[in-house]
Amino acid sequence: MQPGADIDGFTIGERVHRGGMATLWTVTHPGINVPLLMKVPLVSEGEDPAAIVSFEMEQMILPRLSGPHVPACFGTGDFERQAYVVMERIPGQTLYKRLGDLPLPYEEARGIAGRIASALASLHRQHVIHHDIKPSSIMFRERGEAVLIDFGLSHHNHLPDLLQEEFRLPYGTAPYMAPERLNGVRDDPRSDLFSLGVLLYFFTTGVRPFGETESLRGMRRRLWRDPYPPRKLRADYPPWLQEIVLRCLEIDPAARYPTAAQLAFDLAHPERVKLSARSQRLNRDALGTVWRRRFNRGAIQPQPKSNVAAQLASSPIVLVALDTVDGSEALNEAIRVTAEQVLSTSPSARLACVNVLKLNRVAIDRTLDEQGQNRHVDRLVRLQHWARPFGLDESRLTVHVLEAFDPAAAILEFAAVNLVDHIIVGARQNSMMRSLLGSVSAKVASEAPCSVTVVRPSRLAAQGEDGSTPDLATGEAEITPPGLF
Template sequence: MTDDPTEAIGTPTQAERILSGRYRVDALIGRGGMASVYRGYDLTLGRTIAIKILRSDLAQDNTFRTRFRLEAQAASRMAHPSIVRVYDAGEDLDDDGSGGTTHTPYIIMELVRGRLLKDVIAAGPVSADDAAGYIDGILEALEYSHRAGVVHRDIKPANVMIDDDGQIKVMDFGIARAVSDTSATVAETTTILGTAAYFSPEQAQGAPVDARADLYSTGVVLYELLAGRPPFVGNSPVAVASQHVRDAPTPPTQVGDDVPAQLDPVVLRALAKDPAQRFPDAATFREALDAALDGRAPSQRQLTHLTEELYGAGQRARNEVAHTLTQLSSETGTTRTQSGPPVAWVWAAIALVIALIIAVGYWVVRTDPLDLRAADTVDVANVSGWSLEAATAELEGRGLEVTLSSEPSDTVAADIVIGTDPAAGVSLGIGATVEIVVSAGPLMAEIPELEGDNEDAARAAIDGVEGLMLGRVFPQNEPGVERGTVLNAQVGGSDVEPGDEVLQGSSVDLTVATGRVTVADLTGFTIDAAKRILEEELQLDVEVEKDNTCEESDLVTKQDPGVGDVQIDETVTLTHCSGDDDFVDPDGDEPGYRPLQESTALVLP
């Protein structure tokens, strides 16, 4: 099974489990190397969800839990049709039975009905048009996430779904970073994430990665869709990772049947070892893919030149040998006119080519690479994280023209450079234009009018603001306030007022009146004190009744209703002793007897 939130028939949990007092865990619907996924139910919002519960050994790592929570929170701020929505993330705490506490990290996600791209690939060949459609959906999601400053790091068919409407859904944003930032080695990381078939070379080497690592992984997925297998396979994750670093991929047309030749350059460009030689961003990748489907197939010379540009001269010779051997093995219908010499000539040619490969490879290894760039070109500097002034000065100092644009970011502070277009490392002619993309700060949402509205209206108001979600609803007894009236709104534990701005993706907690108040035990209080509490503090109506069966007193002897919650429109009846004419003497004398006060007793002579 997979660790993905598909709407499949699962096995019910043995006993009902509630996470953080809110999320009910239902049937198991998937299991992977890092987590198990359950269908669940949000008891507060009343909706079906997917709950991903992290593996217990990961949960014991404090560093991982912290990183995981931060990354999940960053992912939760992304709202896009091509991204599986993350609603919440947290930890469920429980007693481990030995005086300690167990931590269970979890993610609350959108429940998607559909199937994994991995299963689509396993079912059989995929047409070029379908493959391009799937990749376009992935790139659309990455284009959005990269602009938000979030790099996925683990694009693979098992993390991509196609829902029942044919919409691509990419999942697990931010989780790969939480894992990789707490893993010491490539081997350890691949143990957690599963296959290394989709790693970029920089990930395999443990180097820092940026958005272009996601584009490489997307190129691997495109290759697999077209050729029926990934570009690199091996007996272990380390062996595959080594191929990503050192080996060039065979063009997919030489592996799969019916692969359009015009897609070869797109795949090879996406799989460039050097990030600077890949597509600079997801939008450019999408444009190249669309253009290739409508364009002409490249010549063998053009493809060879591209391979040499991306992977070196030695790989050109190796690809030519592979192409020659493929042709020789397929020419079964050629008419032979001589019985012996052609075979000898063929093997002699192969031996010569192999010798050339060895010689060229030796030269490449032993010789410093030549700088073949024109003298009037310059590399785009990596100014990500710089101030606008410093970045502008650096690029203009290299002879480049600078234009500016801004976009919101939850991870990069306002007025700090997010990146450039073209990306860092790209060679441009002197005088070329480079766009600096500056962070405008995080996307914000404005709190609407909530206090004083009824709960239904407040829910609708929150839903009507992009980037706001309803959080928890807390009931509270409040004197004189009708049931369902919103008393207070909070974000992150702090009170908010209409017009306040909060980060998009924030949850708004509401405190809502129950329409009831709590009445204490007032027996023994004076009638005046009890009435003051009920009328002034609790805003209840009060009636006073007299009990003529007991000696006169202004103390409350009985209240109705009794102790507990009562409706705000309910009347409370207080009873006290009146001592009327009907009073019965406790000594057993006749009714109507009232002993004379000592001060008024008659004295007989």
């Protein structure tokens, strides 16, 4: 590798980095107008054989990935001539450059972790577990999206796991490695959430939760020993943030967030985080608990999932868009039946009940209704009442009242920002407003970034006592009754 050399049409520039397993070179290509990097494995005498295997994994995985959260891949070369991967060069520095600023303000750290969680959600949907989440593996685009790099230790559910097949020891960065990795489990996406929990703990306290140990013996302690709660280190640590961090750092993967999308949801809505005993803890687990974990390993060993897709499918974020005005009972009951069917097949699903308080474009919006009640609070209470029969744990249910001029746009934006997997929305009934303004449910169904179920009540159930059909989509403009749409 020399500057000016040509490899498969790529012209080699300068070497910009030499790591433990590969070097990075700038390259150009006459048909590609974006900045490029060529990654070349270290294969000389005395190099770690794992460097070759991990490079093979990256060669297989990176070209199969897409989206803003990964660098685009522009070519690969095999080992017969010159092994390489050419990828998009992301401008800027990795998150590693922020270590000198630690601890970060809580809000800034929350925003960073939320963007990383969104990136992990996208990666997991593409059947990939990163397995090396750490500051030096994370960059950010100018638009703000987190970009994950370095896929040499990753697991792809549809590809051979060469690291698992050829090596018995776990490969990764010790301070960030999930405990189940020490038991040989590589196909559970919740391992990445543990690593993100370590990063969030570190960035908000300035201390790594498990220290700096690199020995396998030292790492095995995390199979039975939990870290000090952040509130032990910082008295002003927000309870909602400790709840999130300690849930990510649970030893048993089943006690963590089920998906990165659900973690991102909590990070985006800290005021909605359901606080448990975790949020107030000041001390580590009692010694009796620690000894039971250590000497009864068979009872706590995590069981690998059959595949990444199965884990995600059992834990979707479901958005239910509801009308809260009188006369909507038939449709809301039909929506309840549909939601029950979805939840029955998804044991770890999260339900977000949403109502849109439509704003007037001309008239002044009033906070109180005709009875003097706060409209926003009244709708929150109605949503909670509607969802109560599901009997969901508080950590699996949130209610939201959105204020917007365009209800469909508000629902679509909420779904996109919060990584919603499934929207359940009621359809408008026949009305003049529907013909004039169009259907909100149709717009949601046509533009949503996820699956959509449009629900209609039976014709008889939808009719009122006078035989009329309620208009469930006319909103709160002055000429229409108040409601969702």
